[in-house]
Amino acid sequence: MELLQQVTKLCARLAPGGWHSLLLAHGLDITAVPLGTELIKPLNIDRSLRGFEDFASTGNRAIEPGQPAYSLLYHALASPEVTHDQTGQPLRLFPTPAEIETVLNFVYATNRSSLQRLRKQAGDNPMAVVVFASEYRNAAQTVHSEHADLCFSRTGIARVGTAPCRYDAPLRSFLPFVDDDPYGIRVMPVRYSAYIAMQLKGDPKRFGPMDAQPGDAELDFWVPMHKLFNGSQCLVGLNLTLDLDNHQINEKLRHIHRSYTGTGWQEPQISQPPFVVTDNLAHWATPQDMGLGLLLPNATPKLVEAASLEGQPLSFWMPRGTGGMVHGRHTLDEEGRFEDLNDREGVAELVKQGGYRALHYHDNTADGWVRARCPALQKLLPSIAAYSVIGAPDFFPLCNQRQLLRWASTEPDPNIWHARLEALSNVRYCANLSLKQQPFSANDLGVTAIVGLPHRAKSKSSPSKNHPVVDRPSSLPDAAAGIFGPGWEVGRYPPFGSGPFSLSGYQMASPFTEDVRICAALGSYWPGVAPDSARTFEPRSNLHSIIPLTDEEIGQHGATAWDNQQGPQLIAHEGRMIARYRAYEYTDYTRVALDGRFSLHLTGRITQRQYQDRVRSMRRVYNVLEAGSDPVLRKDWPLLSFRLIHRPDAELATAEQESGLTLAGWTHRFHVYKRGADWTPQNDFKLRYVDIERQVTLLISEQAMLIRYGQLPWQIALEAL
Structure with a gap:
C-alpha cells in the first residue's frame, strides 16, 4: 500500500473522533477526495487553538515536503498538546505510534529526494546512514526554542521494568505506571530511526547542538537530512529495504572480576554467561503497532535476580x-x-x-548499539550507529535533568546540590569502545548531543517564553544524568583520573540498586533528578535533605514507600521526645528489588514544577533557620516531616489566624528539629536515636512563610526571597 493510501486510511479512522472538525478549523478537510491535493494546498492556520500555539509560524500546509515541523497534519498527530477539538472538547480517538511514523514518512516521500540531490545539499560535508533516537517536542524543549520540532540524538535511553510497556495515546508517550499495582514498573522504550545525515561542525543557529558547550564549534556532529524507510517512495530511483540491528550487553559481573583479584573467577569464564549477558535484554516492537524502530527492554519479574551457573547460585x-x-x-x-x-x-x-x-546478583541494564542495514545504500554510504543505553528506572519520569539544570541556574543559591548538576546531553565523551563490532570512534565526542534538522527559517514569535513544558517521560539524553563517575544511566571509563573518557554501562554499580542506595542517601548527590532519602535515615556527615519527599512517599503511616524503607519517628524516651531512625548501614536496596518493593507510583506523578517548588521550599527553610547554604549548618536541622497541605486544614487555619496572614496557592508543611547527641540503643543495633533540642514547624506558600517554634504562637517568617 502506498503511503498516501495509508495516510488516507488513518485520516478516515480518526475523522469521526473529533479530528475532522478540528483540522477543518484550519481549512484542512481530511475526508476530502482526493486527499493528496488537499494535503498540499495553502491553509489559514488558527494558532489560537489549543495545541497549535507553537506550530511553526511559517508553516501553512498539511504536508510540507521534507519539513515535519512545518506540516500541520504531522504536528497535529505528533504533538502531545493536541488533545482537544476546536470547541475545547476532548478528542475521542488518537493516532497510534505506527500511524504517526507513517505521516512522517509521507512528509519525506513528498519531497522526492534523490541521493544525488542530497549530496548536492551536503556539499563537501561527509554523508552517512545514521541512526538517531528522536522525539517530537513542544517549543520550549526543542534545540532552537522557537516552535515545536523533532529533536535527535545518537544516544537513546531505555529503562528496565517488571511489566510490558504502556502507550498513552493523548500524551504521545510511554508511561511507567501499572495502575493496579503500586510496585509495578513498566519498561520504557526508545524510538530509533535511520536518516541520511551530513557531518557538520557545531552551529547553534543552524542545527545545534542543544545547549552548545565550549569547543562544540570544533567538534563534528551528524545532522539528519532525510528519513529512510522501506519501499520505492523514500529515494527516487531506489527501492529500499531497511532493517535496524541492535546489540545490547550487560557485562557488569565480568568487570568486577577484571577490576579485583582473588574473586575466584578469571578468564575465560568471566567472558561467558552469566558474567556477560547479551540475550533477552531487549527486542523490537511489532512494526504494525508501533512502527519500525521501537526498541523495548524485556520485562522481568524482578528488577534484580540471583545469578546462577549450571543451575547453582553464582x-x-x-x-x-x-x-x-x-x-x-x-x-x-x-x-x-x-x-x-x-x-x-x-x-x-x-x-x-x-x-x-x-552471592552475585544481576540486573537487565545494558549498553550497546543500534545500526541500520540498507543493502541499496551499503556500498554508497557508510553506516553510523547510535549508542543504546538500557538504564535503571526513573523514579521521577515527568522531570527532566536539563530543565532542572536551567532552572537551578536562575536561582540565587548556586550551591543547592552537593555536586554540580549535569545533563548527559551536555557530556562530550565517545561511546563505549569495548562493544562487539566496535562501531564507535574515540574521536566521536558528540554522540550524546541533541540536534535538530537544519533550520529553515526563524519563527516570527517565541512561544517558548510563555508556553508551558509538557510533563512526560523522555528517552533522549537531556532527561538523563551527566557523568560523575558513575552517573545514574551510564558511567565513565576510566571513572577517575585523566581521559580520554568513554561512556560505558559496565562502570555502573552491580546491580544498579547499589547506585540507587548511594545516590539517594547522599541527597540525590549525582543525578539531580533522583529520590532523596537523606531524611529517611539518621543524620550523617554533612548531608541534608535537598529534594524533600512527602511522608506518604517515604512510607510513613502505612503508605507505599518508593524504597520500602521506614522514615524517622518521634518517640518518647526517658521522659523526653527523641527521633528514632532505621540505620542506613543496614539498608539493602538489592533486597528491596528482590522482594519487588520498589515503587514509583507516587514519586512518578511529581511534575517538573512541583519538583522545583519542593527544592526551593527546602532551601527557604534552611535560610530562615539561618543555615543558609552551609552544609555543616544545614545538617543540624534534620527534616522529620514534609507534607502537602490541602484545605480545609485545622493547623493551617490556626496558623493563619494567629499570624494574621492567609497563604495563597499551594502550601508545604515542614517539621524540622535542631539535632543533639545521637546513639545506638543497646537492644537494637539497627536503630539510631537522636536527641531533639528544638522543634520548628513551617508552612510555606510561593509568596510567604509562617513559622512556629515549639508550642509558641504562629508568626510570619521574615525571609529574603
Whole structure:
C-alpha cells in the first residue's frame, strides 16, 4: 500500500473522533477526495487553538515536503498538546505510534529526494546512514526554542521494568505506571530511526547542538537530512529495504572480576554467561503497532535476580574496598547455607573488608548499539550507529535533568546540590569502545548531543517564553544524568583520573540498586533528578535533605514507600521526645528489588514544577533557620516531616489566624528539629536515636512563610526571597 493510501486510511479512522472538525478549523478537510491535493494546498492556520500555539509560524500546509515541523497534519498527530477539538472538547480517538511514523514518512516521500540531490545539499560535508533516537517536542524543549520540532540524538535511553510497556495515546508517550499495582514498573522504550545525515561542525543557529558547550564549534556532529524507510517512495530511483540491528550487553559481573583479584573467577569464564549477558535484554516492537524502530527492554519479574551457573547460585570471594559498588551482603558458607549479613552488627565494615563468599546478583541494564542495514545504500554510504543505553528506572519520569539544570541556574543559591548538576546531553565523551563490532570512534565526542534538522527559517514569535513544558517521560539524553563517575544511566571509563573518557554501562554499580542506595542517601548527590532519602535515615556527615519527599512517599503511616524503607519517628524516651531512625548501614536496596518493593507510583506523578517548588521550599527553610547554604549548618536541622497541605486544614487555619496572614496557592508543611547527641540503643543495633533540642514547624506558600517554634504562637517568617 502506498503511503498516501495509508495516510488516507488513518485520516478516515480518526475523522469521526473529533479530528475532522478540528483540522477543518484550519481549512484542512481530511475526508476530502482526493486527499493528496488537499494535503498540499495553502491553509489559514488558527494558532489560537489549543495545541497549535507553537506550530511553526511559517508553516501553512498539511504536508510540507521534507519539513515535519512545518506540516500541520504531522504536528497535529505528533504533538502531545493536541488533545482537544476546536470547541475545547476532548478528542475521542488518537493516532497510534505506527500511524504517526507513517505521516512522517509521507512528509519525506513528498519531497522526492534523490541521493544525488542530497549530496548536492551536503556539499563537501561527509554523508552517512545514521541512526538517531528522536522525539517530537513542544517549543520550549526543542534545540532552537522557537516552535515545536523533532529533536535527535545518537544516544537513546531505555529503562528496565517488571511489566510490558504502556502507550498513552493523548500524551504521545510511554508511561511507567501499572495502575493496579503500586510496585509495578513498566519498561520504557526508545524510538530509533535511520536518516541520511551530513557531518557538520557545531552551529547553534543552524542545527545545534542543544545547549552548545565550549569547543562544540570544533567538534563534528551528524545532522539528519532525510528519513529512510522501506519501499520505492523514500529515494527516487531506489527501492529500499531497511532493517535496524541492535546489540545490547550487560557485562557488569565480568568487570568486577577484571577490576579485583582473588574473586575466584578469571578468564575465560568471566567472558561467558552469566558474567556477560547479551540475550533477552531487549527486542523490537511489532512494526504494525508501533512502527519500525521501537526498541523495548524485556520485562522481568524482578528488577534484580540471583545469578546462577549450571543451575547453582553464582558466588564469588568478596574483594576488599569496593566502595559500595558491588553487592556483597548475602553470603554462602561451605555447606551452601545462606546468610544475610544485614543481621550482623557492623555490616558496613564486614563488606568493606571482604574476604567471604558472597552471592552475585544481576540486573537487565545494558549498553550497546543500534545500526541500520540498507543493502541499496551499503556500498554508497557508510553506516553510523547510535549508542543504546538500557538504564535503571526513573523514579521521577515527568522531570527532566536539563530543565532542572536551567532552572537551578536562575536561582540565587548556586550551591543547592552537593555536586554540580549535569545533563548527559551536555557530556562530550565517545561511546563505549569495548562493544562487539566496535562501531564507535574515540574521536566521536558528540554522540550524546541533541540536534535538530537544519533550520529553515526563524519563527516570527517565541512561544517558548510563555508556553508551558509538557510533563512526560523522555528517552533522549537531556532527561538523563551527566557523568560523575558513575552517573545514574551510564558511567565513565576510566571513572577517575585523566581521559580520554568513554561512556560505558559496565562502570555502573552491580546491580544498579547499589547506585540507587548511594545516590539517594547522599541527597540525590549525582543525578539531580533522583529520590532523596537523606531524611529517611539518621543524620550523617554533612548531608541534608535537598529534594524533600512527602511522608506518604517515604512510607510513613502505612503508605507505599518508593524504597520500602521506614522514615524517622518521634518517640518518647526517658521522659523526653527523641527521633528514632532505621540505620542506613543496614539498608539493602538489592533486597528491596528482590522482594519487588520498589515503587514509583507516587514519586512518578511529581511534575517538573512541583519538583522545583519542593527544592526551593527546602532551601527557604534552611535560610530562615539561618543555615543558609552551609552544609555543616544545614545538617543540624534534620527534616522529620514534609507534607502537602490541602484545605480545609485545622493547623493551617490556626496558623493563619494567629499570624494574621492567609497563604495563597499551594502550601508545604515542614517539621524540622535542631539535632543533639545521637546513639545506638543497646537492644537494637539497627536503630539510631537522636536527641531533639528544638522543634520548628513551617508552612510555606510561593509568596510567604509562617513559622512556629515549639508550642509558641504562629508568626510570619521574615525571609529574603
